[in-house]
Structure formats: C-alpha cells, structure tokens
Amino acid sequence: MSSKGSLVALDWGTSSLRAALLDAAGTVLEERSLARGILSVEPGGFPTVFESACGDWLRDGASQAIIGGMAGSRQGWLEAPYCACPAGFDEIAARLAWIEPRRIGIVPGLSCEDSGVPDVMRGEEVQILGALDLLGATDGLFVLPGTHSKWARVVKGRIEGFSTFMTGEFYALLRNRSILARTLPESDGALDAAAFRRGVEQSLRGGGLLHNAFGVRTLSLFDRVAADALPSYLSGLVIGEELRAQQLPGRDARVVLIGASDLTARYALALEVLGATAQSLGSEATWRGLSRIAQAAA
C-alpha cells in the first residue's frame, strides 16, 4: 500500500535523467535514474524517453510533471528562455515552458550580468531554492561544486546573482591533458587531506592558477610532494583558486553546499582553511525545489 502520487519531478541533465514521484506533501514515494541525458536523445525523441521514464506515474494518478535542467535548453525538449535575476519561486513558476498546458512544464534557467558579461544556470536554481526551503531560510550563500561550479547569493527568497567557475573542467584538463599529466600518477586515489589543504593555501596566497599549476611539476621535480599526493594538491589548487575569487562575508561566513557528498566534503575542507562554516545538502534539494515550483505555479 503506497500513498497516491501527485507530482512527477524530473531532473533532466546533459548526461542523465533522474525522476521522482512525490505525494501532495512533497514526500518522495519512488525514485528512478536513467542514462538518458539530453545528449543521448535523438531529435524528436524526447516524448518517448519521457514516457519510458515516468509515463506510468502520470497514468496512475499523478496530475503534473515538472522538469528541471538541460531539457529546457536550446538542445533540449523545449527551450525555456532564461529568467533574469533576481528570481525566486514565483518568477520561475510564472515562466515555466509548458509542453502540455498545466500538465508537463519545463523550468527556465536563470541569467544574470556582471560588468557586461552574462552568466547562466540551468537546474541549479531548482536545487538552490529547494535547499533554501528545506533550511527554512530566506537568505544565504549557496555553492554547487562540479564541472562548472555555481556560487549564488540569495536575498529575501530570491536568487540575486551568481557566478560560474569552470573548476571541475580545469582540473580534468590539467590532470589529463596538460604537461602535468606526465607528473601525476594514473589514478587519483584517495584524497590526501594535508596535500589538498596545502594546495588551497597556496592558491589563497594569490599568484594565480597559471603560475601555481606549474608548481605541481616543480614540487615533484624536487621531490617535495610524493607523486600519490599530487592529484590532491592540484585539486586543492583549483578549488582554492575558486575560493580566492569570492568575497566571503568575513571569517564567520556560512555557506550551503549542494551536491554529491565526495565533492561537497572537499569544499567543506577548503572552506575550513578560510575559517568559513559549511552545511551540505544532496538531491533532496532538487525534489523539494521542483515540488515548491509546482505549488507556486498552481
């Protein structure tokens, strides 16, 4: 005996699709994951993948599906144009792109602008506002680590602005494609916390990543850091460089991290070096965000 599903929530990203069936109170009744990110969907194939992911839930009584993530991009199912910041649940709900009116809706991404350069996110806005709701907060600094990390400032329930950092992608490029690849061991292995912290501290000193990355090579050349610890040192360098660029509100800053636990743990460690405190949330923020967007659109 399961309670009745009310809302289908989809997180449809570039490389994967996650779906959840929620009851009227927003409780997750069932979760599914498919390796059908938008890059794997042939033109015109979105309805079929959608049907296979959650068609049964809709036939079985759920009245609505709300989809966040890259499904709303130009390469996705239906483009949901970026919603300009500041934006909260109400602004996003008002800008849903409907595949079927009031039945299947796609969440728009957000855009903002800093010194004439735009920035964008798609999917993270759901997680940020969901986390805000889960924490019962109205303000905060939210960090979503990843290939392209996002830092977002929330004021009075709305995302005021945000910045993207290509931290995960830089790490992979330096680790696998640069001259450092010759110095680093084949596998990353477990995190060496001391080497990681040393990398963070080196970046916080300034000097810049263009210079500090070369240090991975020289520290190895002069046998100052063991080969096995070099990936952790490099990881500390790039995450430390991301932190260096922030204007954290003082040593007592409180940051909310959202993402996979191995990555949020690294950021929590790096923030510790700065004296900042971090709180971590995972996928529960996504489901809460989609559920609250559905409510705001009702």
Next chain:
Amino acid sequence: MSSKGSLVALDWGTSSLRAALLDAAGTVLEERSLARGILSVEPGGFPTVFESACGDWLRDGASQAIIGGMAGSRQGWLEAPYCACPAGFDEIAARLAWIEPRRIGIVPGLSCEDSGVPDVMRGEEVQILGALDLLGATDGLFVLPGTHSKWARVVKGRIEGFSTFMTGEFYALLRNRSILARTLPESDGALDAAAFRRGVEQSLRGGGLLHNAFGVRTLSLFDRVAADALPSYLSGLVIGEELRAQQLPGRDARVVLIGASDLTARYALALEVLGATAQSLGSEATWRGLSRIAQAAA
C-alpha cells in the same frame, strides 16, 4: 671572404635546435636551424646530431661550443644541475657542464623558490642575460611569453628570481579541449585588438580565470561578441590573468619582452592597458647571452 668563426652557440630546445657561428666579437656569421629538438634524439644520439649541426664549424677553426636549453635537462645530452638564483654570467659560467673540457659546454638552468614552491627555467636565462647585455642595463623586469611564460627580475646584473605561468598551454587547452572549443571558430584568424583588450580588462578586474573563461561561452550565447573575435577575447583573458598576478612597479613600469614578434606584440598591447611600456627583443638575445657566457668562462 668571411671573418673567422670563433664560437659555436647552440640553442637546443625541446622541439628544435638552432645554431650560430660567432666571431670573436660576438657577431653572428652564420645561422642554422634543425628540426632535431631533444625529444627527437634517440638515447646516445646527441653526439651525432651535434656533429651534423655544427661539426664543420668546429673543424674549421671555432674553438668552443656553448649549448643552452633543454639539452642540459635530465632528458638531454648531459644533465647540468640547476643553478640557484641569484645568478648572473659568472655564476652560470662557473656551473657549465662540460661534454669535453673547455670545448663543448652546456649551460645550467636556474632555480628559485617562493613560499616553499620551487620554480625552474632552462634556456630563458641565456636570453635574459643576453638582452640585459644588449641593452647595456644592469636591472630590469624581463618577460618571455610562450607555452610557459617566464617573468624574471634582474638586479645588478643577476637574475634574482622568476615565476613561470602556463599561459600558452592554458590557452591551447581552453581553446581546443574545453567546452569553449564548441563556441570558438575552427581557426584563430587575425588578432582582433579590441576584443583582445576587452579580455585583458576583464581579467584585470579580478574574478579569476575559472570564472572569466566561462564568459567566453555566455558572451557568445547572448550574441555580445562575434564568433570570429572570441579567440582574441580568450587570448586577452589568459594574458590579462598573467598580468593580474604581477606586482608591476607602478604605471610607469618598463618591461623587456623577449620572444617571437607575434607574441611579444600581444603582450605589449596587454601591458599598454596597464599603462606600462614594453621593449621587445628576439633571437639576438640568445646569441649575445651564449657569447657572454663563453667569455665569462674563459
């Protein structure tokens, strides 16, 4: 009728070998270039390549060959251990690694240390000290742009310290291997000076390359910069980030650029944004440097 050759000067790098025959006054009588960088030389093959590059000059009367560059690295002909900074002509001449005593000598690279992280150069020290001599100067800030750019401070004729920046390598990785590769046109085309300058200014504002690089994508997404101008904008970002990390001695700073003219021209343009003045030198600095090292070793 040519004047008699006295010194053979070799710049033996990773991917190429350049040789010059100099007279006793240091004037270049003849130059040669071979695609026989150290990476192309099989183990034990260095004497043969050396003979084919300049054996005739030595048989014909030149009494000595001095070799700078990666030939002195662990992967080269004979390892010439790094000479610690500060170092000038005398320190380097005293540390030559001799293949044949007083006849064929290899210039050592330099090392220095900053906050516990070592830095190294091999070959650039010859160019820096050669440029210093050509300019009749004893002090200066020298910049050698490239895959791995070097910034060196010279005080009273000796290189006090230096920093390496992986600027050229980061550009190539971002341009060809990152998500930006999808946004950029296939070929770089001619430099768009306005877009380049805009990239430099964006980096000087701070924010960091991890963030600013993502702007290449969003500026294109929002049609703010034409596709053809994006490589110049990205080039300005990475070179601007290199400049941001420097403590240039005020707006009236004078910098000596050494390298290929297309690259030194970009750096001169970037330095202009900062209000600094640049002077550029090319390969003549290499031959002067090797010539003066030979004199100092005599």
